[in-house]
Amino acid sequence: MPKKTDRIIVIDIESTCWQDKPPIGQESEIIEIGICTVDVASGKRLEKESILVKPEKSQVSEFCTQLTTLTQAQVERGISLKEACTILKNKYQSQQRIWASFGDDDRRQFEKQCQSKKINYPFGSRHINVKTLFAVIHALPNEIGMAEALEKLNFPLEGTHHRGGDDAWNIALILSELLLKSRGSYGGQCPP
Template sequence: MKTTNEILIVDLEATCWEYDRIPAGQKVDIIEIGICELNVATQAISKKQSIYVIPERSKISKFCTDLTGITPQLIKEKGIHFEEACEKIRDEYHSGSLTWAGFGNFDKEQMMQQCDYLGIENPFSESYLNVMNQFKHYNGLHKMMGLKRALKFLNMDFEGNHHSGADDAYNAAKILREILQ
């Protein structure tokens, strides 16, 4: 990890379909970038927000809306293009120089894949921390567990709505903060 005190915690929500059946001609698109900042020195979690992203290669299915609460109308009202979202992250979080983290590898892989596909520079550094793996090793566990179960294991409550990017990022930050104490 870099020596800075800030770590960005990211949770993405993306277009999805029941039974992971991606319709012909569509690709998984990021529709929300949930992000917050963990100050390792003060243990404060701050700058939590949802950045809604207009899907460029797919449509939001009913299944996806039921899971995430993200509707086509919400995206129409608050969504910005992926490239703008990346610029916003760079500008507001100085993300290129910070370690970033997510609960598992989906967020890292999806961000890299979408940046590559669209020819956009990844707004995050190459320093990525998989909070799920850190949690597993910290607790000496043999199996992975999801975000909600990990919080329960640590006797913490889930705050907010599961599959809300900003809320999931915040809850992953709470787990990381506990591990780094």
């Protein structure tokens, strides 16, 4: 299959979490997949989607609800991770396109869960870590969080922080800004 570079799929996941260690028999699982596609040529954010995923080995804790606003009742109406991965592959062509996340945790969580549930990994090998890219391009001594990166760019955080769809939308804005600014330094052309 040919690799496509026309769009980048920005992903942000929310997972079950606890203030301390998970209760015995429970493990952190994806409960929301936020998706925002970015048109590479224009830098425009094209669409935003949130897919709720029903956890199989954990419950949404009160701490998790306070952080994400997601409740157990909401995620109970979600789909399986396998169905969510099928949507990523079919609707977003995730195996042919570049995908991005803010940091490496989301990539690792996807890999871990797909492996443990014996689900085909929905992405190709081309991943952009926007958190690292932002720090390198801005010559920061350390990586910073998404909200702080938006602040440095003078953009407001849109929506609810720690909701997958809203965070993917905000990460896509950061990525778009990095794409467009990098082209501006060379007048849209690659340096000699």
